Amino acid sequence: MVLTRDFKETVKERAVRDPAFAKAMLDEAATAFLNDEPQVARLILRDLVNASVGFEALAMETHRPSKSLHRMLSEKGNPSMDNLAAIFGALRKQMGVGLKAQVIEGAG
Template structure:
């Protein structure tokens, strides 16, 4: 089910005023991708983009068309590693959230 404009605006307003919420959006997107949930990661990344920089500004920064970026992070999207990492880098700079990766041993 597509998100309504009111819902997107509510999420964006919260992201603007709550740095922990911005961090959680980006962290969730990257975590989903790292555990192999490509569909969930793309959806969470789309939410993070909409809540922070927006597709228009992101497209301008990446020198890509907004529609191309929307397709990349859509239901059947398949962003290249270069595009995905570029988006993550821009979102980190835009939100002030800087993610790091650390190895965690299995509990088993």
């Protein structure tokens, strides 16, 4: 018999026990947004929120309703830049990290 685990649970457990993994998820979400892949970025952020701060605590930190945050980070969500900034800011604060964009010479 093959043992299987729910992917989301595996991601959540890894993010909880490995702060570097959680930080890499945040970095990947920011990179996806900057590379015009907003759907991918939203889904990564959703998994990261579930694995770290949780939607209720995020709602308190961002002063936005939890249900709205769930919708924003859904597959078809459409968060404003203000909301994205609030979400990234709350996650950065929770993880104690900064974000920095850099241009790679010769790219694009």
